Amino acid sequence: MNILHIICSPRGQASESYRLAQGILRFLLNAHPTATVTNRLLSAGGLLPIDGPYAMSQQASADVTEAGSIARSNELIDELQAADILLIATPMHNFTVPSTLKLWIDHVARVRRTFNVGAQGKTSLLHDRPVYVAVASGGRISGVTPRQPDFLSPYLKAVLGMIGLHDVKFFSVEGTAMGPNALSAARHTAQQALEEHFRAYPTVEANDPSQPKLFA
Numbered sequence: 001m002n003i004l005h006i007i008c009s010p011r012g013q014a015s016e017s018y019r020l021a022q023g024i025l026r027f028l029l030n031a032h033p034t035a036t037v038t039n040r041l042l043s044a045g046g047l048l049p050i051d052g053p054y055a056m057s058q059q060a061s062a063d064v065t066e067a068g069s070i071a072r073s074n075e076l077i078d079e080l081q082a083a084d085i086l087l088i089a090t091p092m093h094n095f096t097v098p099s100t101l102k103l104w105i106d107h108v109a110r111v112r113r114t115f116n117v118g119a120q121g122k123t124s125l126l127h128d129r130p131v132y133v134a135v136a137s138g139g140r141i142s143g144v145t146p147r148q149p150d151f152l153s154p155y156l157k158a159v160l161g162m163i164g165l166h167d168v169k170f171f172s173v174e175g176t177a178m179g180p181n182a183l184s185a186a187r188h189t190a191q192q193a194l195e196e197h198f199r200a201y202p203t204v205e206a207n208d209p210s211q212p213k214l215f216a
């Protein structure tokens with residue numbers, strides 16, 4: 001059992017999205033105590049923008065090089081393929097994903113590796129696996145009157161779906177910029193949502209090898 005943990009906030013491990021993702025991780029590790037966790041920190045220039053040969057390769061019938069962004073992309077796709085569960089910790093930036101997460105997506109959403117293009121449009125090449133997304137936002141992004149659009153969750157659903165990841169579950173801490181009381185209420189709401197979701201999650205006992213496998 002491998003858990004790939006993508007950390008997208010410029011604040012890294014001090015961030016609210018990281019804090020929420022740690023809450024998710026606690027539940028996952030409770031169910032899978034021997035799981036390995038790979039932390040992929042995207043902040044602080046961890047990932048360069050894609051280069052010209054990579055862009056050319058996306059519209060050619062074969063990759064034009066094995067170096068540069070293609071090499072980095074291979075590494076990140078291998079890491080993703082090796083993961084049984086993907087956990088993304090991300091802030092909302094300007095109604096959508098931060099540029100760090102977009103860069104990671106630009107590296108892993110790659111023609112001939114994670115999707116193909118044909119007469120029917122794009123077809124995914126990865127097998128499905130659970131994806132958990134821990135989102136932190138300064139204002140509210142859900143509920144009756146969020147007062148701002150949320151392009152983050154529909155975008156992530158669409159682009160992850162394009163490469164074959166359809167089982168995507170979002171948790172959020174919303175209103176981090178609205179003062180300490182709002183923040184603590186938002187953390188409490190998020191914790192309740194986690195408890196509710198993981199109540200039905202298989203326990204360690206249910207992962208007995210004699211039982212059917214959870215994730216093929």
Ligand SMILES: Cc1cc2nc3c(=O)[nH]c(=O)nc-3n(C[C@H](O)[C@H](O)[C@H](O)COP(=O)(O)O)c2cc1C
Binds near residue numbers: 010014015095
């Ligand atoms: C560049 C930038 C853009 C932001 N855009 C939004 C936004 O569109 N909506 C929102 O609610 N908060 C926005 N925020 C606030 C962050 O989402 C908020 O501070 C969040 O808690 C950061 O999470 P983190 O601690 O995981 O980085 C933005 C913050 C930054 C730095």
